[in-house]
Amino acid sequence: MKSTMEWSQVARRIEEIGIEYPKAFSREQQETLSxxxxxxxxxxxxxxxxxxxxxxxxxxxxIKAVLDCGGRVAALVPRGLMHQWRAEFRILFGEALAPKELTTLSQWLGEDSPSPSSEPEWWLISHGFRYPKVTSRSDWSIALPSLVQLYSESPDAREHGRTQLGRLARYVEQNASKWWRWHNLVRIAKRVAPHVDGAPELRSRLLSLPLFVPNGNNQPLCERFFGDGDARELVCELLGAWLGHFDLIVIDEAHKSREETLSDETGSSTRQATKLLPALLAMLQQDQEGRRICLSATPMELDAADWGDLLSRARTGARPEPVQRAVDDLRQCLESAKTAPDQPSTLRALIDAARRFEAVLAPFVTRRRLFSEAQLQELRAHRPEAWELAQPHRQVKRHLVSLRDLAESESTNWRTMLSALEGYSHAAQGLDAAVLGKTAQWAKLIYTKLANGLVSVDDLEDESWLTEIPSELPPATAAKLERLKYWRRLFREARESLEQGARDAGVEGYDPNTEHPRILSAVEAIEAWTDRAVSEKVLAFGVFTRPMRDLRDVLNARHCVRSIDQDAPIAFSLHENSRLLAIAFRSAERMRKAGRLTGKLRNAPLSIEEFRELAEKAHRQYERVQDAIAENVRVRIDARVVKQFSDLDALSRERLRGIIRTLVLDEWLAGGRSEPPRARVVDELVQEIWRDHILPATGTDEASAENEESNEDRCARLAQWINLEWDEVQGRQTGFCRLMDGSTKWETRRSLQAGFNRPHGFPRVLIAQSQVGREGLNLHKACRVVVQFHAEWNPAVLEQQIGRVDRLNSRWWQLYEEWKKDRGDQSMPLIEVRQVMLEGTYDAFQWERVGQRQHTFDATLFGSLLPAEAWESVPEGLREELRAAAPNFDPGRSRGRSRS
Known part of the structure; x- marks a missing residue:
């Protein structure tokens, strides 16, 4: 169905909304709306x-303007950000126009979910929405085409009991009354069936599929869903017809679908193209009058040509040839000017190319910086040494670990292991894969795996291919294998030396990977901030799951050591966990030698049994504090539940008390306190936790939480959150450092986000897998420090990571405003970024490569046409002109430019 909505009317309504809600939009945001x-x-x-x-x-x-003008909207959003979109819209415009949500089809089919309508409405659709996977044993997931065919036939045909259609109708009628999935599949089929009558080609494709056979052999139908079969494409078209026509499609994080580096649970990485978003866009129905808005803070990532991809996705109508030409010219001129910044002719060419690039993109692109030009000038004046930096309020430093330092420390074995596997990888170059199979490729990559913390002794267990070198191998290959045997032996001997030291001390459960130089270096970078008198929270980003888990365990174990040293409670039951006890015991000795302990652990080293006893004593102390505050929490929670969630069942109430008790304990013990809090303090903590955790989980706020009409729905959402959070809380013993990776439940991610944004309490450190936490999440309210644990190839990824804490009204912003009022002798507070790098390894090469790409990224997005160090060579007469020519898509400037 084609919409009758007029875009000129929408344009007027957009301008009106900016005027009607003056407090909701800043002046700069109103310029963007215009x-x-x-x-x-x-x-x-x-x-x-x-x-x-x-x-x-x-x-x-x-979206509000389109809805007010009678249109329909779909917003395609990463699943983890859907709650933020819903909350943002509710804050601005209330509950009346709340979105319908579509995360997965299985979820929608499994409950009483809202269906599309022809009325003005908008949908929040997850980027990952797709048709469920079909296997040879699938049932309901292959039935939709047959159901559409069923309901496009006459009632007589459906009631004919002896035909295959009739038997299907009877089966559906029986199951639709018992199972939500069949009930909702019928709803979809009945809505789509009328579209088939007016589409002969679609009907022909539908009839070409085998009909679904209830409780029968559906292998022929399943096979049409596999490989190059046409059933999946047809189903996607049917789902598009079900969702209906959309006047506006908003695509959040619109750069997604480019090639990504992914990590599996074992820590290995692969390269794969993300195709979900393009497939979803192809599913949604939109005519030529429909519009798209692409949202992306990093429209250019690995290459300036990425702009062309995004212009096409946004359906801007921009001609590709001029765009590509402008992009290529700018890229070439940037490279030339970087190597010859003192040549006027080179700089003039760069100025011309930058202006053409801006002119070509300006009709379609709007980009506001975090700071206005005046604010940037102010920041540069406060920090003159950063005058030419694209981000003068940031301090990005490499946190280096050199092999020389390893040789001079207790980590000598790690230097040997790193050197051995570097030699191992070099010796593997040129191995004949036809002779050695996959082992050859694995051997070439093992050094990069070790640099990232991924190699354990298990990776070198299979020595069968090196034990006996076949005599028929070419001499060069045989010589390579002999060198591999040597380097392999060197690595294993150094590893065995580490393990023997732990055995000699009676330490069970010791894992040498937890003392990997990258882990210990990251710990040093993180604790440089968390151990300060005014402790900072730290956000760390990594790629590979296994070393991120090791980093989390080491940080938590060291937190326990500090607590034991100061006679404070610990939530971890270290005495019952051999792995964590081993980490804590060896960490305690390392911290003692470094002078980091000032209490009961500062003197002579303890035996493992003595340390175990102290850990158990500290945990018992934690349990006493826990019991002491439990009653205070119970009274306050019960009062709030009765008032706002009266339909909540008894089991959920009991679990809710336990969850909040744990959160209160985290908050209270974060500062090393050992005595129970007073009742007044408990009340304040419960109130804050209720506001930051419970109400967001139910999609409500204090004002609407007492609306009796939606009490049942609110209680259902709260019970669902409680069940998920209860499992997570039960398995957690401390919250000092938490890990957010692909296995972290969506509800837990929201809880982690809320806790990390609280200035006091846990977690103090949040480790986020890059793909999970780098986009969309607001983690800025209590943090200004980012540690990049693993190197990336893409400068846009690094920018997205830093952007989690570098936002409006962030902790840094508050510190900066306070500093301006009373500067004293202190230097300006900064967004602090530390990049962990193993010097002299493949790690260094990767960081160097992403640094080279950073220049083009900064030039197109941050108005910095030259690297900071190159500006000293620029002739004085060209500096201002060069600065003024930098691409600038500020909406205040763009409105007066040429129109497409």
């Missing part, structure tokens, strides 16, 4: 505002 109002009647738009500037709020205003 840009959108001017451009959307003609074509799609890219909103490339810098991380943390409120792109979601801008999109919500446009």
């Amino acid at each position: 840009f959108m109002a001017e451009r959307l009647p003609r074509h799609g738009v890219i909103v490339a505002d810098e991380v943390g500037t409120g792109k979601t709020r801008i999109a919500c205003a446009v």
Whole structure:
């Protein structure tokens, strides 16, 4: 169905919303809304505002305008950010226009979920939405085409009991009354069936599929879903017809679908193209009058040509040839100017190329910086040494671990292991894969795996291919294998030396990987901030799961050591966990030698049994504090439940008390306190936790929490959150450092986000797998320090990571405003970034490569046409002109430019 909505009317409504809600939108955001109002009647738009500037709020205003004008909207959003979109829209415009949500089809089919309508409405659809996987034993997941065919036939045909259609109708009728999935599949089929009558080609494809056979052999139908079969494409088209026509499609994190580096549970990485988002866009129905808005703070990632991909996705209508030409010219001129910044002709060519690049993209792109030009000038004036930096309020440093330092420390064995596997990898170069199979490729990569903390002795157990070298091998290959045997033996001997030292001390459960130089270096970088008198929270990003888990365990174990040293309670039952006890015991000795302990552990080293007894005593102390505050928590929680969630069942109430008791304990013990809090303090903590954890989990706030009409729904959402959080809380013994990776439940991610944004309490350190935590999450309210634990290839990924804490109204922002009022002798507070790098390894090469790519990234997005160190060579007369020519898509400037 084609919409009758007029985009000129939408444009007027966008301008009106900016006026009607003056407190909701800053002046800069209102300029962006004006840009959108001017451009959307003609074509799609890219909103490339810098991380943390409120792109979601801008999109919500446009969505509201489209709805007010009778249109329908789909917002395609990463699943982990859907709750933030819902909350943002509710804060701005209330509950009346709440979105319908679609995460997975299985979830929608499994409950009483809202269906599309022809009325103005909008949908939040997860990037990962797709048709469920079909196997040879599938049942309901292959039935949709047959159900559509069933309901496109006449009632007489459906009631004919002897036909295959009739038997299917009877089966569906029986199951639809018992199972939500069949009930909802029928709802979809009945909505889509009328579309088939007016589409002969679609009907023909539908009839070509084998009909679903209830409780029968459906292998022929299943096979049409596999490989190059046409059933999956047809089902996606049917789902598009079910969802209906959309006037506006908003694509959040619109750069997604490019090639990504992924990590599996074993820590190995692969390269795969993400195709979910393009497939989802192909599913949704939109005519030529429909518009798209692409939101992305990093529209250019690995290559400036990425701009062309995004312009096409946004349906801007921009001609690809001029765009590609402008992009290529700018890229070439940037490279030339970087190597010859003192050549006027080279700089003039760069100025011309930058202006052409801006002119070609300006009709379709709006980009606001986090700071206005005046604010940037102010920051540079406060920090003159950073005058030419794209981000003068950030301090990015490499946190290096040199092989020389390893040789001079207790980690001598690790130097040997690193050197051995470097030699091992070099010796493997040129091995004949036809002779050695996959082992040859694995041997070449093992050194990079070790640098990232991924290699254990298990990876070298299989020696069968090196035990006896076949005489028929070419001499060069045989010589390589002999060298591999030598380097392999050197690695194993050094590893065995580490393990023998632990055995000699009577330590069971020792894992040498927890003392990997990368782990200990990251610990040093993190504790440089968490151990300060004014402790900072730290956000760490990694790629590979296994070393991130090791880092978490080491940080938690060291936190326990500090607590034991100061006679404070510990939540961890170290005395019952041999692995964590081993980490803590060896950490205690290392910390003692470094002078990091000042209490009961500062003197002569303890035996493992003595340390175990102290750990058990500290844990018993924790349990006493826990019991002491339990009653205070129970009284306060019960009062709130009765008032706001009266339908909550008894088991959920009991678990809710336990969850909040744990959170209160985390908050109270974070500062090393050992005595129970007073009742007044418990009340304040419960109130804050209720506001930051419980109400967001139910999609409500204090004002609407007492609305009796939605009490049952709120209680159902709360009970669901409690069940998920209860499992997580039961398995957690401390919250000092938490890990958020692909296995972390969505509800737990929201809880972690809320806890990390609280200035006091746990977690103090949050380790996030890059793909999980780098986009969309707001983690800025209590943190200004980012540690990049693993190297990346893509400067846009690094920018997204830093952008989790570098946002409007962040902790850094508050510190900066306070500093301006009373500077004293202190230097300006900064966003602090530390990049962990093993010097002299493959790690160093990867960091160097991403640094080279950073220049093009900064030039196109941050107005920095030259690297900071190159500006000293620029002739004085060209400096201002060069600065002024940097691409700038600020909406205040863009509105007066040429129109497409």
